Amino acid sequence: MSFSPSIAESSTNLSALIEALFAQRQDAFASLGSAFYTRLPASPLPAPYVVGFSADAACLLGLDPAIAADPGFAELFTGNATREWRHEALPYASVYSGHQFGVWAGQLGDGRALSLGELDHAGKRYELQLKGSGRTPYSRMGDGRAVLRSSIREFLCSEAMHHLGIPTTRALSVIGSDQPVRREEIETAAVVTRVSPSFVRFGHFEHFYAADRTNELRTLADHVIERFYPACRESDDPYLALLDRVVAATAELVAQWQAVGFCHGVMNTDNMSILGLTIDYGPFGFVDGFDAGYICNHSDTQGRYAYRMQPQIAYWNCFCLAQSLMPLIGERYDETVRSDRSVADAQATLDGFKGHFGPALERRFHAKLGLHETHEGDAALADRLLGLMHASRADFTLTFRRLSQVSKRDASGDAPVRDLFLDLAGIDGWLADYRARLALEPREDDARREAMNRVNPKFVLRNHLAETAIRRAKEKDFSELERLAAVLRQPFDEQPENDAYAALPPDWAGTLEVSCSS
Ligand code: AMP
Ligand code: MG
Numbered sequence: 001m002s003f004s005p006s007i008a009e010s011s012t013n014l015s016a017l018i019e020a021l022f023a024q025r026q027d028a029f030a031s032l033g034s035a036f037y038t039r040l041p042a043s044p045l046p047a048p049y050v051v052g053f054s055a056d057a058a059c060l061l062g063l064d065p066a067i068a069a070d071p072g073f074a075e076l077f078t079g080n081a082t083r084e085w086r087h088e089a090l091p092y093a094s095v096y097s098g099h100q101f102g103v104w105a106g107q108l109g110d111g112r113a114l115s116l117g118e119l120d121h122a123g124k125r126y127e128l129q130l131k132g133s134g135r136t137p138y139s140r141m142g143d144g145r146a147v148l149r150s151s152i153r154e155f156l157c158s159e160a161m162h163h164l165g166i167p168t169t170r171a172l173s174v175i176g177s178d179q180p181v182r183r184e185e186i187e188t189a190a191v192v193t194r195v196s197p198s199f200v201r202f203g204h205f206e207h208f209y210a211a212d213r214t215n216e217l218r219t220l221a222d223h224v225i226e227r228f229y230p231a232c233r234e235s236d237d238p239y240l241a242l243l244d245r246v247v248a249a250t251a252e253l254v255a256q257w258q259a260v261g262f263c264h265g266v267m268n269t270d271n272m273s274i275l276g277l278t279i280d281y282g283p284f285g286f287v288d289g290f291d292a293g294y295i296c297n298h299s300d301t302q303g304r305y306a307y308r309m310q311p312q313i314a315y316w317n318c319f320c321l322a323q324s325l326m327p328l329i330g331e332r333y334d335e336t337v338r339s340d341r342s343v344a345d346a347q348a349t350l351d352g353f354k355g356h357f358g359p360a361l362e363r364r365f366h367a368k369l370g371l372h373e374t375h376e377g378d379a380a381l382a383d384r385l386l387g388l389m390h391a392s393r394a395d396f397t398l399t400f401r402r403l404s405q406v407s408k409r410d411a412s413g414d415a416p417v418r419d420l421f422l423d424l425a426g427i428d429g430w431l432a433d434y435r436a437r438l439a440l441e442p443r444e445d446d447a448r449r450e451a452m453n454r455v456n457p458k459f460v461l462r463n464h465l466a467e468t469a470i471r472r473a474k475e476k477d478f479s480e481l482e483r484l485a486a487v488l489r490q491p492f493d494e495q496p497e498n499d500a501y502a503a504l505p506p507d508w509a510g511t512l513e514v515s516c517s518s
Contacts (some may be wrong), residue, residue, distance in 0.1 A: 014076065021089075021117040028118065028227055029127065029198070030092055030148040035216050036204075037092040042079020042114055043134025045177035045189055050074050050157045051148070051473055052481050054173040055142040056162075056420040056489070060170065061128075062121035068173065077134040077193045078175045079114060089211045090339050091116050093136035097210055098203030098270030100321055101304055104210075105199045108203060108270050109138025112146060115199070128172070129199055132191040145181045148174075149470050150518030151190035152481060154281040155467070158194065161278050166256045167249075168278040169196040176314060176473075183517050188474075195279060200224060202321045203270030209324035223326055224274055237345075239328040244349045246319050248356045249276025255360035258307070259368060260460060263286040265297035266516065267305050267313045269320045283514040286460040288385070288394035288505050300514040311361075315353045324351045354456075368400050369434070370452040372443050381430075381437060388427055395504055397460050404452035406431065407439035407445050408451035458490035458502045464509035465501060 029151070030037065055065035067073055075081045082091055093110035100108075114136065116128040131154070132146030146154075151174045156173035168428055172193040179189045191206065200220070208217040225232045235241035252278045257264065265283040273279040285296030292308040300306075305313060325346070332341040365382040366374070389399055402416040414431050421427040441448065465484055472480040487501045495501075 013064050014070045014072045017063060017067065017119075017480060018076065018081070020119055027115075027127070028192040029094070029115070030117075031202070032218075032219055032223055034215070035095075035114075036220070037094040037110075037441045039092045041082040041088060041090055042191075044080045045082060045175075045179050045191065048074035048080065048175045048177045048191075050173060051176040051190060051478055052152065052171075052485065054155070054159050054170070054172055054485070056159065057170045057172040060121065060124075060195065061119050061126055061172070072174075074175045075114075077130065077173050078177065078191045079116075079130045080316045082114075082116070086104075087228070088115075091130070093134075093138055094199070094204065095138060095207060095338040096201055096203035096270055097207035098201070098268050099206070099317075100268040100270070101199045101300075101302075102316075105268075105270075106210075107138070110141075111139040111142050112136070112144045113194075113199075116193075118221065123196070126195050127198060127199060129194045129196070130191050131194055131451060134188060143181065145189045146192065146518060147181050147183055147187040148176055148190040148473060149187065150282065151176075151192040152470050152473055153284070153466050154192050154194075155468055156481070156485060156488065157281045157284060157461050158278075159485060160491070161262070163489050164260060164457055164460070164491055166260070166262070166278060167253055167276055169194050169199070169273070171195065186370065196275075196279070196447065198224070198273075198275055199229065199279070200274040201270050201279070202272040202274065202317055202324070203268075204274070205321055205324040206269060208477060209327065213325045217324070218328055221325065223490055228275055237332075239325050239330075240345060240349055243318075243322055243325055243329075243346065244352060246274055246276065246321060247350060247353050250314050250318055251311075251353050251356035252276060252360050253278065254311050255357055255364055257310060258361055259364035259445055261290065261307070261458065262460075263287060263294055263296040263305070263307050264310065265300065265305055265514070267310065269317045272314075272317050272321075282518050283516060285394065285463055285514060287396045288509070290389040290396045290399070291392050291393060292386070293324070296514060298513040299517075315350075315357075318350055319351055321347050363378065364455070367453070367455045367478050368403075370404060370441075370443075370448040371437070372441055372451075374450075375437065375440060378437070381433065384430055384433075388421065388423060388430055391426070392420070392422040397457060397462075398502070398504065400456035401453070401458050401502075403434075404449040404456065406438070408435060408436065408441070408447075408448075411435075453494075454492050459487050459498070461488060461512065462505055462509070463512050464505045467509075467512055 053068040058065045091114035095109040113131045114133045118127045137143035155171040155174045161168040177188045183187045229245045232238040233240035271280040283297035287294045294307040295303045334341045405413040407413045469481040469484045487498045
């Protein structure tokens with residue numbers, strides 16, 4: 001082993017971490033072979049400093065949160081320390097391809113990401129990946145860097161989504177450096193360390209399918225099945241079963257996005273996790289005033305990834321995955337129709353998306369309305385509310401949160417919701433019908449309120465909240481980032497002292513634009 005003396009001499013925690021990283025160079029992904037990645041050290045960043053740290057993510061890895069204070073921490077999680085590592089232990093950038101904005105983009109890959117390795121803890125294994133650690137063979141025209149602003153957004157949202165109960169990659173830290181990075185203007189560099197059981201994307205499969213490399217395609221699929229979907233092995237056709245599981249996980253994920261008003265912004269196939277995790281946080285956004293056509297990505301001029309498009313796009317992306325798996329899905333000659341059924345079977349599996357998504361979404365909105373029993377017309381009631389919210393641009397998060405104050409007995413608790421709407425006659429009519437529906441529920445107001453407040457968050461990462469933390473961080477004041485991260489750790493709790501974080505966005509928030517530039 002040959003880690004740098006400065007790190008070896010620092011606290012035992014960090015040394016133990018590095019030893020573990022070294023010891024496990026049997027990393028499952030890296031064992032797939034050199035067709036899948038290139039090993040290289042990170043490009044160093046001068047004088048790195050810790051901007052943000054998630055003690056929760058550290059605990060996930062079995063790391064003592066005190067390691068963030070270790071002087072070696074920033075050196076390791078910028079990738080600076082990797083210069084000293086021997087070749088077989090170097091981090092790796094993986095190759096993938098993908099469809100970007102509906103168009104085949106050919107080879108992409110980790111253009112600014114490097115996997116440090118995998119860590120085992122409590123029976124689970126996590127890959128640690130640096131983002132913004134310098135150029136790789138897959139950088140194309142990019143500089144391999146990520147700016148502080150986008151790194152903070154990814155860090156905050158990864159952890160916020162986790163605490164909302166939504167599947168996501170996690171984030172351990174953001175490390176900053178004063179090294180300038182050119183975007184629309186000069187900004188500074190940062191590295192976010194992401195944590196996930198796997199960073200395999202639909203695009204990894206598309207890559208080997210497009211290159212007609214069926215052996216590698218099978219190796220990849222077998223790896224994903226063995227590690228993450230072992231039950232598929234029991235199936236007649238494990239690859240068809242894999243497609244079925246990924247379709248289900250993706251449908252479930254997007255239903256969860258829709259239910260909190262989350263817009264991903266760049267649902268390209270290379271940004272779709274094979275595990276159904278939210279991955280690659282760029283120009284994402286939580287809708288404030290509800291607009292079903294909300295486009296969070298300023299670069300998305302056609303609205304391909306608008307809020308209401310997300311389910312359809314997820315299905316389209318699953319189609320791309322299905323196509324990539326076709327060489328593995330066994331031919332099944334059907335005597336009765338004298339043809340191969342594999343395409344029909346894949347299509348049927350793919351169409352399972354609707355069967356998963358519809359009920360998953362309905363279930364979530366049913367809970368958001370605080371309904372315990374199921375009655376005909378429940379889904380229509382939720383749809384009508386969304387229609388009224390859209391027409392009035394009523395705040396998504398506040399509308400659902402305040403709905404818990406409505407009483408099944410009288411209109412005494414209506415005002416907080418009503419105040420969010422311009423169409424008062426519309427919302428009054430809806431509230432009357434809602435109350436009539438609540439009357440059919442045996443549950444009392446208190447119990448319903450409690451249940452609703454566990455599914456309708458009070459706090460989400462609104463754009464302006466992230467922006468405020470970013471502005472302060474640019475001045476080297478990271479206290480707002482820390483405070484915001486703490487608020488978002490308990491998004492369903494009242495936290496009355498933090499009411500300001502749950503308020504309607506200020507006027508200046510309307511001028512914020514988030515684009516692909518990161
Ligand atoms: P994204 O849309 O951010 O998911 O990125 C699409 C592709 O471009 C991925 O392969 C990224 O690794 C790559 N990429 C994005 N930004 C950069 C950058 N600054 N330097 C190198 N590669 C980048
Ligand atoms: Mg990406």
